[in-house]
Amino acid sequence: MKGFKFAGVHAGIKKKKNKDLGLIYAENPASSAALFTRNQVVAAPVILGRKTMEKGILQAVLVNSGNANCFTGEQGVDDARQCAGLVAKALDIDPDHVLVSSTGVIGAPLPMDKFEAGIPEAVACLDSCTLEDFAQAILTTDTCTKMMSLQGKIITSGDEKDFTVTGVAKGSGMIRPDMATMLAYVFTDAGISSDLLKQALTHAASRSFNRITVDGDTSTNDTLVCMASGAGQAVVGNDESFEAFQAVLDDVCYGLAKNIVKDGEGATKVASITVKGALSQQDAFKAAEAIAHSPLVKTAIYGQDPNWGRITAAAGRSGATVDQNKMDLYFDHVPLVQKGQWQGKESEIQAAKVMKQDEISIVLDLNLGEGRDQFLFCDFSENYVKINADYRS
Amino acid sequence: MKGFKFAGVHAGIKKKKNKDLGLIYAENPASSAALFTRNQVVAAPVILGRKTMEKGILQAVLVNSGNANCFTGEQGVDDARQCAGLVAKALDIDPDHVLVSSTGVIGAPLPMDKFEAGIPEAVACLDSCTLEDFAQAILTTDTCTKMMSLQGKIITSGDEKDFTVTGVAKGSGMIRPDMATMLAYVFTDAGISSDLLKQALTHAASRSFNRITVDGDTSTNDTLVCMASGAGQAVVGNDESFEAFQAVLDDVCYGLAKNIVKDGEGATKVASITVKGALSQQDAFKAAEAIAHSPLVKTAIYGQDPNWGRITAAAGRSGATVDQNKMDLYFDHVPLVQKGQWQGKESEIQAAKVMKQDEISIVLDLNLGEGRDQFLFCDFSENYVKINADYRS
Numbered sequence: 099m100k101g102f103k104f105a106g107v108h109a110g111i112k113k114k115k116n117k118d119l120g121l122i123y124a125e126n127p128a129s130s131a132a133l134f135t136r137n138q139v140v141a142a143p144v145i146l147g148r149k150t151m152e153k154g155i156l157q158a159v160l161v162n163s164g165n166a167n168c169f170t171g172e173q174g175v176d177d178a179r180q181c182a183g184l185v186a187k188a189l190d191i192d193p194d195h196v197l198v199s200s201t202g203v204i205g206a207p208l209p210m211d212k213f214e215a216g217i218p219e220a221v222a223c224l225d226s227c228t229l230e231d232f233a234q235a236i237l238t239t240d241t242c243t244k245m246m247s248l249q250g251k252i253i254t255s256g257d258e259k260d261f262t263v264t265g266v267a268k269g270s271g272m273i274r275p276d277m278a279t280m281l282a283y284v285f286t287d288a289g290i291s292s293d294l295l296k297q298a299l300t301h302a303a304s305r306s307f308n309r310i311t312v313d314g315d316t317s318t319n320d321t322l323v324c325m326a327s328g329a330g331q332a333v334v335g336n337d338e339s340f341e342a343f344q345a346v347l348d349d350v351c352y353g354l355a356k357n358i359v360k361d362g363e364g365a366t367k368v369a370s371i372t373v374k375g376a377l378s379q380q381d382a383f384k385a386a387e388a389i390a391h392s393p394l395v396k397t398a399i400y401g402q403d404p405n406w407g408r409i410t411a412a413a414g415r416s417g418a419t420v421d422q423n424k425m426d427l428y429f430d431h432v433p434l435v436q437k438g439q440w441q442g443k444e445s446e447i448q449a450a451k452v453m454k455q456d457e458i459s460i461v462l463d464l465n466l467g468e469g470r471d472q473f474l475f476c477d478f479s480e481n482y483v484k485i486n487a488d489y490r491s
Numbered sequence: 492m493k494g495f496k497f498a499g500v501h502a503g504i505k506k507k508k509n510k511d512l513g514l515i516y517a518e519n520p521a522s523s524a525a526l527f528t529r530n531q532v533v534a535a536p537v538i539l540g541r542k543t544m545e546k547g548i549l550q551a552v553l554v555n556s557g558n559a560n561c562f563t564g565e566q567g568v569d570d571a572r573q574c575a576g577l578v579a580k581a582l583d584i585d586p587d588h589v590l591v592s593s594t595g596v597i598g599a600p601l602p603m604d605k606f607e608a609g610i611p612e613a614v615a616c617l618d619s620c621t622l623e624d625f626a627q628a629i630l631t632t633d634t635c636t637k638m639m640s641l642q643g644k645i646i647t648s649g650d651e652k653d654f655t656v657t658g659v660a661k662g663s664g665m666i667r668p669d670m671a672t673m674l675a676y677v678f679t680d681a682g683i684s685s686d687l688l689k690q691a692l693t694h695a696a697s698r699s700f701n702r703i704t705v706d707g708d709t710s711t712n713d714t715l716v717c718m719a720s721g722a723g724q725a726v727v728g729n730d731e732s733f734e735a736f737q738a739v740l741d742d743v744c745y746g747l748a749k750n751i752v753k754d755g756e757g758a759t760k761v762a763s764i765t766v767k768g769a770l771s772q773q774d775a776f777k778a779a780e781a782i783a784h785s786p787l788v789k790t791a792i793y794g795q796d797p798n799w800g801r802i803t804a805a806a807g808r809s810g811a812t813v814d815q816n817k818m819d820l821y822f823d824h825v826p827l828v829q830k831g832q833w834q835g836k837e838s839e840i841q842a843a844k845v846m847k848q849d850e851i852s853i854v855l856d857l858n859l860g861e862g863r864d865q866f867l868f869c870d871f872s873e874n875y876v877k878i879n880a881d882y883r884s
Binding site for chain 1: 529564599791794828875
């Protein structure tokens with residue numbers, strides 16, 4: 099990716115010998131935008147990060163895993179600021195252009211000695227490390243790295259300019275709309291103002307990171323950042339070039355979000371629930387969210403059971419207006435319920451076949467209006483319980 | 492219980508040989524009140540039951556397990572009405588005084604032949620059966636029956652009149668405020684008007700059945716009924732006798748609700764979360780509900796881990812106003828967090844000891860106001876997943 103360098107090292111913040119300190123460096127100060135968790139309990143790096151992002155410019159991002167720097171009081175904010183200072187010094191850049199993110203256990207102070215030693219090591223590694231090293235360094239309960247890269251074109255007066263959008267993310271549990279223990283960093287070589295970038299990022303998040311759930315819990319540290327180096331030839335302005343950029347950014351964010359759900363703690367399947375025909379988009383959102391969060395629906399999917407009663411009952415308690423005699427329900431293209439009536443054994447057999455797939459698309463048509471929304475979610479297995487019962491021990 | 496008779500038989504509605512048809516009979520038409528699910532998707536017996544309860548009088552209640560008679564269209568309502576008719580005929584009472592309830596799998600029509608044979612059998616059993624038989628007949632995934640009985644006294648001009656309140660309930664999964672696959676029947680020999688009874692029952696439910704959660708899913712069939720035979724000597728009026736009655740009814744409902752949580756699918760522990768010091772009661776409700784529903788909190792309790800970060804983070808995303816630097820958190824009497832600060836290893840060791848208990852009391856003081864609310868909930872184990880992945884197979 100033109101204009102960016104990456105690093106990932108083991109600094110000893112995690113007990114295990116995995117990489118736990120990642121660094122992003124933009125060769126020049128980059129137009130940037132960020133979205134943070136809406137949880138009222140926020141970690142120190144989010145408190146500091148909101149201030150840092152006021153100017154819309156970043157040149158470096160430091161991310162540690164293994165410690166969330168949350169519920170650490172004033173000391174936590176001071177520690178985050180000190181981390182930014184250490185990065186700025188090592189790279190000889192403005193400390194106000196350094197964003198720090200943390201993910202991991204809540205409530206323990208940052209081990210500052212590990213950062214003092216680890217940051218220069220990460221800086222030294224920028225020329226030899228790759229995005230994969232960074233992607234590894236930010237993982238917690240994730241079982242794999244999540245990266246995605248797509249190209250786009252901007253055509254101005256017949257002139258074609260290519261641009262690239264590349265993203266990297268982490269997240270596996272505590273996933274829910276408004277983001278969760280989820281960190282995502284997206285880069286582009288396109289030139290774009292930080293205001294336009296914020297607008298594009300907000301739109302992309304509303305269709306990706308804010309429409310996924312693993313367990314319905316949000317975290318205190320969620321951060322989605324986009325940095326634009328402008329090192330390529332494409333320039334995004336307030337015209338049709340914006341749409342071209344938005345489309346590629348949407349796809350990268352959706353791809354990353356889907357990878358997070360796929361790697362959901364204990365997940366064996368990815369499902370999408372599309373609610374359409376709702377009285378309003380808000381109603382569609384409510385019904386889709388209730389279904390995607392329902393432990394009964396999620397365990398049924400794990401059990402490969404097209405348990406339509408649980409899906410329709412979740413819609414019924416969601417707060418959305420529903421009429422049980424108008425609902426149609428599809429598993430992929432199999433209509434199991436039509437106008438509230440079960441369609442019989444043959445449909446059930448077909449739906450049960452769909453449930454054996456790794457990816458399942460469920461569509462609930464309320465047949466009341468034009469409202470539509472979609473969630474991505476995963477199933478709930480015994481392993482989710484095992485992972486989360488033992489997390490701190 | 493004066494004025495009531497009970498029965499429970501095996502009619503063949505369930506695949507297994509368990510009892511699956513229960514009958515309650517009041518020797519005289521009884522002043523009655525009922526609360527039903529607030530889910531918009533409702534089962535046929537709830538549709539019919541709302542009409543039946545308009546007059547506030549019941550003489551019999553028929554309950555089947557094994558089939559929820561939900562998503563069964565007009566046929567389902569006709570079937571429910573036919574069941575009421577069969578009961579009325581067999582008992583020679585008014586069919587408008589018969590309430591029917593169903594619990595079990597959603598979407599299959601009621602096997603009416605089983606009811607035609609089973610209802611006379613249940614009626615024949617009223618003289619020899621006990622409340623325990625009825626309690627068994629209404630169970631689904633429950634592992635034990637839930638019954639509770641308490642006495643109270645009403646003193647009028649120095650004259651002491653005893654009364655009894657006895658309740659029976661079922662419910663194990665799909666449990667959440669506004670009720671779930673939960674059926675509860677409460678009886679008293681006190682005399683009371685149906686209006687006053689409705690008022691008392693609504694209050695009791697708000698502190699019991701509407702403050703419990705197993706998995707956050709509500710069902711389509713939830714019903715809480717209270718019948719007053721007036722066969723005893725105590726009479727409840729719109730005076731201090733009402734408070735005496737309310738107190739006993741509250742305790743019986745709370746006891747039944749707690750038994751439901753204790754028998755939550757896969758549950759190994761019962762926990763209460765009390766949120767106090769909230770800006771309002773609504774805020775306290777929101778925070779307590781978010782904590783009680785959080786899969787991360789529930790799996791931590793299963794893992795005997797005093798994971799305070801998950802509890803405070805759930806409060807932070809609940810929509811309630813919180814200030815992370817003001818929160819106090821207690822596990823029983825152990826203050827693990829004070830003014831947002833972790834109280835160190837010794838407190839952690841003490842809190843970890845509390846977590847080994849079968850019943851755990853968690854108190855979160857937001858230190859912002861006077862709002863207070865409480866939820867009862869259970870932990871989340873691998874067994875919850877197993878039970879619900881395999882439910883229909």
